[in-house]
Amino acid sequence: MMTPLARNRIRGMVIHAVLFIVLGFWMVPQIYMLSIGLRTPAQAFDAELFTWPVTFDNFVTVIRDNPLGAIFLNSLIITVATVVIVVAVSSLFAFACAILRLKGSIFLYTTLLTTLMVPLASMVLPLAILLQNFGWVNTYIGLILPYAALGVPFAMVILKSFMEDAPHELFEAARVDGCNAWQTYWHVALPLVRPALVFVTIWQFIVTWNEFFLALIVLTKSEMKTLTIVPMQYSGLYMANPGALFAILTLIALPLILLYVLVQRAFVRGLLAGAVKG
Amino acid sequence: MRAGSAVAAVKRRSASRASKLYLFALPATLLFVVFIAYPILWVAGQSLYVGTTGGAVFAGLANYITVLGDPTFWTVVRNMFLWGVITIPVQMLIGGLLAYFIERHTHALRGFFRTMFFLPVVTSVSVISLVWVQIYAPYYGIAQEYLKDVGIVMVTSPIGDPKTAIYALIIVNIWQWTGFSMLMYIAGIANLPGEVLDAARIDGAKGWRLAVHVIVPMLAPATKSLLLLGVIGTLQTFPIVHLMTGGGPNRASEVFGTFIFKQSFVLGDTGSGAALSVIVLVIALALSLIQIAALGARLSPAGRQRP
Structure with missing residues (x-):
């Protein structure tokens, strides 16, 4: 007869083993990408997940031959500007x-909320024409402002619900102390909703960094392109050389993965603190 | 007289102070008006005209009749239906199971599992698409190589066959977004009130019975949000299809995103592109409102209810 404690231990081990097996399968695409990037030209077309030996030549070549730094910078400028605007405007x-x-703010709130029901697919055509009329095709601002407009509603929902849950005596005290609205916003409201601000910042960063549809249409000049839309041109360029193609794909995917691993703790903390609730 | 004007002055001052407060709401409203509301009105208007933007003539519903008469449109509708009906429940099921086991049965490795299963969400979709093209590739792809070992023989690439293309793309989409469903359920499970779980345990609910009869119903808000987000996500599907099959072969895997893209930017037919945009918008609004009315679903992914 097993003791309940021993049974629990065994169950825990089985669950961990199953999770690791599922994770192993789940990671196949990423492992495969890295594995092809590390192959010699002779192994590049082998239908296997792992090959031996590995080489870093592909990474050296693609870093040397391509302006990855400049493309990375385009992504960074567009993303950071969008995040700053979304966080400021929505808070x-x-x-x-x-x-x-x-008065009327709830009506405005409900109106802005309908944005969340609008699929981007139905917005690309009118936005493309609008940006053309503004002369904003192939500019940073041409992506930053539409991204901000699309991102504000979600951030606003989260920040509003956090502010409503904050202790109201603090706002009352600030008013009695003679703070004007701006001071109350800056010194009381923002510090109170910090976990929500962190959550919104990280989520907006991920979404903007990976946005594809609008970027594809607005950024046609190669020196303006972002990391998300360059893989297609490399798939043509390195068609006969999968090792190089997958090395560059790994490099393109890496910045956001690393960033997420660094901030995931704060992201999940914001989520658990109720960043996502009614 | 004098007292009256003083009151008026005070009123005026406080009115101007109150109107100054509207500056807090102004930037968000401006962004909405210029980049959401105006484009929607424009596209609705444009859908009634044929010809290029310069020399367009009013044509009433002609664009809608053309679009609805196009057999590709109905392929798209079928594909979008399959996409939503398969993707949303499968993601909920796998994401929910992962969340349950990670939250309730792991401790030291909890953060590790949460992060690893979420990584596909933060991996650039264009990178993911090209990796999966390689996985599905005939001769040198690993899918056919390894599936052979379990008795599944693929004669062609699954994305090269009109019959299987859409399903092959759906698998990629499920793989990419399951981590998101998992995280939503993790937030839901972490915020379950402890007293309710304890009470259920005292009543003898354990293991699967606890999971199915207590936890699943209590996660309903997260499930409703995932349904709502899943429907919008389905309607705006674009990068995976555009990059992996381009809507082919022979338009078999066309979705609204690629169809709008082709009509508007490849063929330059702004009229039918606009009509399609309006149709997608109306479908999205209708489905969202039905869910909100029928299920009380919320647009913000919900975990715990506010009292």
Whole structure:
């Protein structure tokens, strides 16, 4: 007869083993990508997950031959600017709804919320024409502002619900102490919703960095392109050389993966703190 | 008289102060008006015209009739239906199971598993698409090589066959987004009230019975949000299809995203591109409102309910 404790231990080990096996299968595409990137030209077309020996030649070649730094910088500029605008604009709006309770703000809130029901596929054509009329094709601003407009509603929902849950006596005290609205926003509201701000920042960063559809249409000049839309041109360039292609794909995917691993703790903390609730 | 004007002055001052407060709401409203509302109105108007933007003539519903008469449109509708009906429940099921076992049965490795299963979500979709093209490739891809060992022989690449292409793409999409469903359920499970779980345990609910009869119903808000987000996500599907099959072979895997892209930017037919955009928009709004009315679903992914 097994003791309950021993049974629990065995069950825990079995569950861990199963999770590791599932994870092994789940990671196949990523492992395969890295594995092809590490192959010599002779092994490149082998239908196997792993080959031996490995070489770093492909990585050296693609880094030397391609302006990856400049492309990375394009992604970074567009993403950081979008995140800053989304966080600023949505927190101001959430403050107007949740704390200032301006007349008509709930109507505005509901109107802006409908954005979340709009699929991007139905927006690319009108946005492309609008940006063309503004002369914003192939500019950073041409992506930053539409991304911000599409990102604000989700951030606003989260920040508003956090501000509503914050202790209202603090806002009352700030008013009694003679803080004006701006000071209350800056010194009271923002520090109170920090976990939500972190969550919104990370999520908006991921979404913007990986956005493909609008970037494909707005960025046609090669010196403006972002990391997300260059893989297609490399798949043509390195058609006969999968080792080089997959080395460059690994490099393109790496920055965001590394960033996520670094910030995942704060991201999940924001999520668990109720960043996603009704 | 004088007192009256003083009151008026105070009123005016406080009114101007109140209107200054609207500056907090102004930037978000401006972004919405310029980049969401105006483009939608424009595309709705444009869908009633034929010809290029310069010399367009009013044509009433002609564009809609053309689009609805195009057999590709109905292929798209079928594909989108399959996409949603397969992707959403499968992601919920796998994501929910992963979340349950990770949250309730791991401790030291919890953060590790949460992060690893989420990585496909943060991997660039264009990279993912090209990797999967290689996996599915005939002769040198690993899918046919390893599936042979379990008795599944593929004669052609699954994305090169009109009958299987859409399913092959759906698998990629499920693989990429399951981590997102997992994380939503993790937030839901972590926020379950402890008292309810304890009470259920005292009543003798254990293991699977606890999971199915107590935890699943309590995760309903997360499930509803995932359904709502899944429907919108399905309708805006684009990169995986565009990069892996381009909607082919022979338009068999066309989705709304690639169809709109081709009509608007490859063929330059702004009228039918606009009509398609409006149709997608109307479908999205209708399906969202039905869910909100019928299920009380929320647009914000929900975990714990506010009192």
